[in-house]
Amino acid sequence: MNCTKCKTKAVIGLPRHNAAFCKSCFNGFVHDQVARAIKSEKMFGKEDRILVAVSGGKDSLALWDILLTLGYRADALYVNLGIGTYSVQSHAKVTKFAEAVATSHGATLHLQTVEQEAGAGIKELAQLIHRPTCSTCGTIKRYQFNRVAIKQQYDVMATGHNLDDEAARLLGNVLHWQEEYLDKQGPSLPASVEGFAKKVKPLYRLTERELAAYCVLNKIDYIVEECPMAKGARTLLYKEVLNRLETESPGTKQTFYWGFLDKQARTAPPTTSMTEKDQAALHPCAACGQPTTAEICSYCKLMARAKSSAAL
Ligand code: Q46
Numbered sequence: 001m002n003c004t005k006c007k008t009k010a011v012i013g014l015p016r017h018n019a020a021f022c023k024s025c026f027n028g029f030v031h032d033q034v035a036r037a038i039k040s041e042k043m044f045g046k047e048d049r050i051l052v053a054v055s056g057g058k059d060s061l062a063l064w065d066i067l068l069t070l071g072y073r074a075d076a077l078y079v080n081l082g083i084g085t086y087s088v089q090s091h092a093k094v095t096k097f098a099e100a101v102a103t104s105h106g107a108t109l110h111l112q113t114v115e116q117e118a119g120a121g122i123k124e125l126a127q128l129i130h131r132p133t134c135s136t137c138g139t140i141k142r143y144q145f146n147r148v149a150i151k152q153q154y155d156v157m158a159t160g161h162n163l164d165d166e167a168a169r170l171l172g173n174v175l176h177w178q179e180e181y182l183d184k185q186g187p188s189l190p191a192s193v194e195g196f197a198k199k200v201k202p203l204y205r206l207t208e209r210e211l212a213a214y215c216v217l218n219k220i221d222y223i224v225e226e227c228p229m230a231k232g233a234r235t236l237l238y239k240e241v242l243n244r245l246e247t248e249s250p251g252t253k254q255t256f257y258w259g260f261l262d263k264q265a266r267t268a269p270p271t272t273s274m275t276e277k278d279q280a281a282l283h284p285c286a287a288c289g290q291p292t293t294a295e296i297c298s299y300c301k302l303m304a305r306a307k308s309s310a311a312l
Pocket residue numbers: 122133134135137138227228229230
């Protein structure tokens with residue numbers, strides 16, 4: 001198998017593009033896909049300060065690497081969730097990457113530790129308030145990222161969601177006809193009222209397999225294991241189903257998700273309507289000042305509940 005572009009020996013085949021690439025042309029392909037995503041979704045410019053949400057996994061570390069290589073001003077934030085060895089290992093991968101690659105680009109890694117801030121790890125907090133771990137985790141991560149983004153005046157927050165993640169989420173939302181979630185499935189969500197950072201997903205044109213290959217070829221050391229709490233999650237099942245379809249018919253995932261984005265762009269400009277909706281509903285939390293639709297934000301409510309349960 002030879003590289004479609006330069007005809008030297010290929011290291012990876014991409015059936016969905018009917019192509020194969022050598023390492024250097026594959027890197028070019030990956031960078032080009034991200035550059036196209038940034039441009040077509042008007043995510044950010046060269047002057048903007050970007051905060052990348054890193055977990056130690058392949059997607060977020062690849063994203064940080066790609067943005068720095070493309071010359072963007074990208075710092076990162078890692079939130080240590082306190083999930084046993086998973087958190088210890090993922091934390092180590094993130095600091096290793098920051099030291100080996102990011103600092104030479106002048107980029108900064110911000111660190112937050114849930115245990116330090118809340119007095120307990122994610123699992124214990126979830127038990128205290130009788131809520132599923134992943135929903136507790138979601139509330140805390142969203143809050144921490146938004147707070148750092150606003151406090152440190154970043155223009156935009158970037159996450160490592162890839163084509164597989166977005167296609168699986170879309171499948172879940174369509175299967176359950178969750179129309180209010182469909183509205184928010186775009187790869188670029190604008191900043192809403194003052195206090196809510198703009199969020200973008202520059203990897204939505206690349207698959208999980210392509211990002212794993214990018215890390216391996218570029219010696220980016222990432223945590224291979226999924227978070228242990230993800231076991232049995234619906235999204236994993238949707239990903240399996242989509243992978244089956246992709247093997248039978250390459251390009252299914254991109255046709256599904258990109259087709260949805262095309263349709264969405266043609267029917268209504270989601271960015272304007274969402275800004276208006278959000279602006280009407282959000283105001284600063286009475287306890288911490290972060291944006292919320294209630295008087296007290298869900299993070300402060302969660303912390304208050306955890307504190308009172310711990311005191312019982
Ligand atoms: S990190 Fe958090 Fe995920 Fe782990 S506890 Fe659940 S939500 S599975 S992306």
